Amino acid sequence: MFLRSSFTFILFYSFVVCCHAYSGCLHNNNDDSLLCICESPPKTNWFKVNCSGRGLVHLPAGIPENTTHLYLNNNSLTTIASDALLRLSELSEISLDFNNLTKLPKFPKKITAISASYNKLRCVDGSFTNLTLLDAIMLNGNPIRKLTRTTFQGSFVRNIDISNSTLEQIEPFTFAGLQRINRIHLRETNIKELVENSFFFTSKSLIEIYVDNQLLNLSTGAFANIPSGSRIYLTYSQITTIPARLFVNTTWLNTIRLEANKIGDIHSEAFKDLIGVFSLSVYSNFLTVFPSALYNLRIIESLQLDNNHISSLGSLFQSKYFPQYLYLDRNKIKTISKASFRGCKNLNILVLDHNEISYIEDGAFDDTDVEVMYLQKNKLETITNGTFRNGVMKNLYLFNNPITFIEEKSFSNMSNDSIVYLDCGQLTKIPSTMSENTVV
Structure with a gap:
């Protein structure tokens, strides 16, 4: 499966080459082999602990309580005790990528970024409750099949990425309670249908939504209460028809991209609730006539x-x-x-x-x-x-x-x-x- 990069602002893979204040802070009790490298970069309050690629099957004991960045990626972790990370009260970012985790532990309150891509997670419901500083959740490449109303319940996350996964279904109102949400990346998934209220929001922040690969059917009202100026990308899929009133209670969008599908019909009222859009793309499809749905739609740029x-x-x-x-x-x-x-x-x-x-x-x-x-x-x-x-x-x-x-x-x-x-x-x-x- 082709892998796409996402959210490059999170630098989880900053392997330590030079240690400023510490080095070799955690060792194996049996043979004194190095488990983790620690560093405290000058002019920062960060304390980074890098335990990546060490063949770990258990969370190392003795991780300093002042750790702000913890890298546990590329190991063989199958489980982390539910409360094991709560003692790390200053923890801001954690990378758990490329392990064998089936369940996420609880995270401390100051966490801003959680990356647990390419594990064996099937359900993450409730894992992010009351994390008020959480900015990004990255769960790429996991066998998660369904997102429900409880998946992100009580979360304050801004960015969600579950791309390159086996995700098949989004339950109505899954994202309704996310007041700070800015980006949702569901690229290269197995989602075939977006039902009514799949993307329903109460947030007023601009949102970017990406869904592609297997998408086939769109329902009336699949997108509801989308904040003005948002961007919607439904590209490189199998969509054949754009239904009436795809967008409900939505007036202005910055971008709608529907390219590289199999669209042969756009209902005359597909964009009825929309006043306008800055840019609309329907290239590389199967349209045979200029769509009447565009007669009353104000398209500003292209x-x-x-x-x-x-x-x-x-x-x-x-x-x-x-x-x-x-x-x-x-x-x-x-x-x-x-x-x-x-x-x-x-x-x-x-x-x-x-x-x-x-x-x-x-x-x-x-x-x-x-x-x-x-x-x-x-x-x-x-x-x-x-x-x-x-x-x-x-x-x-x-x-x-x-x-x-x-x-x-x-x-x-x-x-x-x-x-x-x-x-x-x-x-x-x-x-x-x-x-x-x-x-x-």
Whole structure:
């Protein structure tokens, strides 16, 4: 299974090379072999105890009570007594990665980061209760199959990562009580369905949610009460349909990414509760028409619909709002009519390359403010005076088209400092008014 890195702000694997105040602080009672290396970095209040990679089967006795960072990763621990760590009242970070633990011990109140990835944990319910300073929980690569309402009950965690795991199910309201939550990473899991209220929040903090790999079905209201400005990533999965009202009681999102799925249908009311989103990506899917669900959705910056199977732009002109950047490249679009981009005053960059466009109606872009247009790798043969005349276009990419005829003054009504990129190999006549800024 491919492993992805997450939450790089937690430096659990800082193996000690130089010891400032202590070294070799814990030894084996039987043969006096070194068990742990300790250090107290200058100008800090930290006391680090590194027992990683020592073949430990039991928690070493005598760990100093003032330990702030404890590294027990890459050992053979199968169990740690429930209260064994509570005496370490200053403990802030602990790494238990790559052991054989089936249950987590209790953690002291000052703990901020717990990493127990790649163990044999099946259930962690109640392990994080009343840890008010807890910032991050990392449980990657564990055989956890289900998250419930009690999994994080009473927790104040900000970041959760259970990626690269066998996780299959999220119970409704699992995350409802997390008042400080900022990130949830569930990447490379076996989650196939998000039911209603899978992601329900009472927190007002911005949240980033990542779910990918096996996701197939989304239910109405799977995302509820999502704080404004949050980011949702449902990528590289098997989703075929976006249902009505996927987001409930949610008004503004920063990012929705649905790329690399198998989406062929987006319900017309999929985003009904949303007022707007900064960026929406549905590239690399199976859409055949421009989704009507986007007609009333305010997309501020970019809309990515590239690498689909869109052959018709439908009633695209019905859209009330247009983003600054619209990506429709690598589809099957054949014609552009006057109606296609009518009223697109906010649209700045239009990407239409690698389609099958052979006809553009005169005036198709007159009612737009497009400054940069990509039309390379299409089937255009003729350019007329009315094809590109919105007066503000600065960069036009036309190369790799079988253009045989360009009407005089075809590029005269573009911006004064415009540049046109095209191939002239098949032209029967080069217009005498061809701009010096035309790159051939």
